[in-house]
Amino acid sequence: MLYDYCVIGGGIVGLATAMQLLEARPGASLVLIEKEDALGLHQTGHNSGVIHAGIYYPPGSLKAELCRKGAQATKDFCAEHDIAFEVCGKLLVATNPLEAKRMEALLERSQSNAIEVHRISEGELREREPNIAGLGALFVPSTGIVSYAEVCRAMGRIIAARGGEIRLGTRVSAIRETADTVSISSDGESWQARKLVACAGLQSDRLARLAGLPIDHRIVPFRGEYYRLPDEKSGIVRHLIYPIPDPDLPFLGIHLTRMIDGSVTVGPNAVLGFAREGYGHLSLSPGDVVDYALFPGFWKTLLGNRKSALVEMRNSLWKRGYLEECRKYCPGLELADLLPHRAGIRAQAVRRDGTLVHDFLFAATDRMLHVCNAPSPAATSAIPIADMIVERVLL
Structure with missing residues (x-):
């Protein structure tokens, strides 16, 4: 089957991206591929659960703007979907x-x-x-607390309700881009998509290299x-x-x-x-x-x-x-x-020069967008980060 969109990664950024893509393009076909047997098991499921306010970041920076928007968006999402959260300061x-x-x-x-x-x-x-x-x-x-694992599960339900397909326990082994599509392969299976977004977190550099992208960084x-x-x-x-x-x-x-x-x-x-x-x-x-x-x-x-x-x-x-x-x-x-x-x-x-990347890092081609670095607090900022990704994908 040829999908309109493929998202690789079932952490909160990948889930928010898939959710927002289906909101922006109702009726589009989408498959989200996650190598684990459940959603949000790595960075998302092991963080401290804080809804950050964004005071640490340089004024006017993208991180400051996304965190501020994300804090409110996270609280609104939780209120709408009956997810427990507390604004404790x-x-x-x-x-x-x-x-x-x-x-x-x-x-x-x-x-x-x-x-x-x-x-x-x-x-x-x-x-x-x-x-x-x-x-x-x-x-x-305005600082709060929440279970981001619960947020992920709610996003997964929304993706399914909007017609998206979630494939768990599926490890991507090959990515190949052609003029018209992107081919994604796993053991014994393959998918075709018009656009691919990779939000692979701890494995993001490996997915980018697997897709043949020239990157000059590593995930440590x-x-x-x-x-x-x-x-x-x-x-x-x-x-x-x-x-x-x-x-x-x-x-x-x-x-x-x-x-x-x-x-x-x-x-x-x-x-x-x-x-x-x-x-x-x-x-x-x-x-x-x-x-x-x-x-x-x-x-x-x-x-x-x-x-x-x-x-x-x-x-x-x-x-x-x-x-x-x-x-x-x-x-x-x-x-x-x-x-x-x-x-x-x-x-x-x-x-390669030893610089720690503190900002967002993307690698893109005509049909692929790889999120190579989504800096802390990515969980708080996930919804506006997804909006930004979707805007790039739909250009």
Whole structure:
């Protein structure tokens, strides 16, 4: 069968794209191909479930705009489809004078992005969060929490209701573009589509290379390791508690996150992963390691970030070091409070020169669009990201 559209990838960006394509072209034929046996099992299903407000991003940037739009779109989608979410707000806590200075710069950035943020004093912080210590904080009232796995399942139902076909447990083995169509093959099956969109996340560079596209980056997996607090400490905070981020680092730091199921997690750190899709502590894929180890950009990135990499690795191997990061703003936590919790893996695109890609990265031909990098917070921004992709596909 010849489909109008094929979408590869059943994470939240792929699902939102398929959903929006069918909304823009009612009656079009579409097949979504996912190699796993369920939707949203990788980055989407392993993130912290935060609906971000978008205060971190440069004013006027695409990331800032998409996050702001995405936060509202996510809340509207959840309300329309009876998905539980909560707007609990976030506190970014300054624990030393340097962080207090960075806090002021972050406040200016948030104001430029037209995001409601309030500066609160040390006393006000103590009133709001008796278990949190700091010199002051920024309060972001619009930040929320949700289960993005539930969002994915709802999007899957909408795609099916609009006539789309979802093929689970199907690994793409070949992609070939001709003047009129794109051929997609799996073991013993093949499909033809007039247009293809690949939203493959952790495997995005491999899908692009499989399609013959000349890319100059690799996906390097970074593990985000979390702990869960015991049930008796699930009321330790009322809001999400984040540190003031270091602008020189690509990650936000260890934070306390209220989850939609009522639990509280602590994390993540950011350590090099030895498997793109290995969530266990000792997960190892020799093929994945060789893939990035042979890429010169990986070593340049490692050298340029060696100091922070060593700190993150130490905290991964030494639980007490991880605890000390948490105790900077939550001094009442004890070692016994850090219970096991599932890890997440971030697909970090790295260029040949060692530059970390922080923005969107696409590779396109006449009939294909590969989303090679959809930066955090892609889950929050998924619906407007999909709108942007659909606009490009329908040109």
